[in-house]
Amino acid sequence: MPRKKITETPAEKTRYLIYTRVSPKGSDWVGSETTVVDQATQCRAYVLATDPEGEIIGTIEDEFESGGSSKRPGWVQIISEVKHGTAKWDVLVVRHLDRFSRSISDAVNALELFHDNGKHLIATAQGLNSSTPSGRGVINILLSIAQMEREFAGERTKLKMISIAQKGLWPVGTPPYGYKRGEKHDNNLYIDEIKADQVRQIFSRYSAGAGSLELSRDYGIPKNTVLHILRNRTYLGLICYDKKEYKGRHTPLISQDLFTQVQNILPKGATAPRPKAQKYPYLLTGSIFCSCGRAMTPASAHGRSQIYHYYRCTDLATCKARIRAEEIEAAVLDSLGSINISEHEIESIISEIKKLAQKKNSQIPEESAVRKALKTANERKERITKMFIDGLITPDNAALMNKQLAAASNEANQLEGQLAAITAQNTTNPAVVQEMIAYTRSLANLKSLISMAEKDTIAQRQIINTWVKEIRRTGETWNLTLNLPGSPNCTKWLLRLDSNQRPSG
Secondary structure, eight states: OOOOOOOOOOOOOOEEEEEEEEOTTOTTOOSTTOOHHHHHHHHHHHHHHHOTTOEEEEEEEEETOOTTOSOOHHHHHHHHHHHTTOOOOSEEEESSHHHHOSOHHHHHHHHHHHHHTTOEEEETTTTEETTSHHHHHHHHHHHHHHHHHHHHHHHHHHHHHHHHHHTTSOOSSSOOTTEEEOSTTOOOEEEOHHHHHHHHHHHHHHHTTOOHHHHHHHHTOOHHHHHHHHHOGGGGTEEEETTEEEEOSSOOSSOHHHHHHHHHHSOTTTTSOOGGGOOOOOTTTTTEEOTTSOBEEEEEEEOSSSEEEEEEESOTTTTOOEEEHHHHHHHHHHHHHTOOOOHHHHHHHHHHHHHHHHHHOOOOHHHHHHHHHHHHHHHHHHHHHHHHHTTOOOTTTHHHHHHHHHHHHHHHHHHHHHHHHHHHHHOOOHHHHHHHHHHHHGGGGHHHHHHHTTTOHHHHHHHHHHHEEEEEEETTEEEEEEOOTTOOOOOOEEOOSOTTOOOOO
């Protein structure tokens, strides 16, 4: 009997889209960003080295765009394509994770969107691939650490400004009307004689009965600026920063008696915040789902004496389920705070991380050859560049030397991409391993982190975005799924609240 001929269906090629970004500092900035061209070249080399059969369908650039913004044109296009199912690519390739996003909430939401729609992210410089659970976990860890580093940097900047204010100097920003700054790095306030005289007249005339609109017309200053001048305690010789006052080194423009007299005349509620500006933060947006499978969205209802805040099912035709926002958010934070991971369990996780790193850390001969070639290419670039700087290039050979410099730069970019591909497949970056270990140890402090963020909704949202993958309703029971690589779901917890009960009051 003749054998049946078996035909194999060829596997479809993986389609890659390259994404590059540099911040508003610009492509000519010398640093880790490099240029969008360099990023694209290195990403292309990485794809060719790891998947020669793959297809690179194009490149999307966001030049002079901040990684903390979700309004980057290229980013918006990518997210829109995935949401609407029009993306013709399978894998998005970036040079470094921070090129993708510097906002942890944007990045985590985008990765979840990618995962739900069968799309993946590769960061070539770090060897990160979101197609595996461990890859997604490492990406989340790095994003969380980057977020914390940025917040620590912000806190350090704030402490520096406080230190300047405590010395009686102007910490930051445009000086008050009537003062001016000195030279660069000089934080003293100096009197601007013309404007200072106007400030004195404004205080004196207002205390005598002139209105803010009249003063605005007479001095050519907006009415709001006049009112701000009349309330500004800097004119008493004080430095006001972070809701505190410090004795300034500058010369006061107004006496305490005149200032007090003006404050007694000024309308008391003029600077009070408007009720509409006090918006509820909705900590679980994007993470909470109904038992019918649909997402739950923020909503509010007006009672007799207050506004009630809810998450309600997006199926308003048949389901209509809802739950009070304050109740569910408190329950989520309480549940996270109740997670108790022993030191033994933490050390076991760390041990597994180290074993995995050792298992992957197997050098291959090809890497040393690529490193050697990359060193040679970089030395050639430096040598030609130095010839230009030293004036050794003549008009006769300038074109040839420019061509050689471009060739050396292109070769270096190609080799960097190959090296990144080799490193990703065969080694584990020690810095990444240490970051994973540090992040694992932070599990023991989760309860204290939540306690510290008790009245800080921004910090609470960060904690939830970092640790919570989703909150899903099943009847009156809510399942909380943690966002940790390899972790089991948290045990079920029951909220004693009818999700369809109407607001009282």
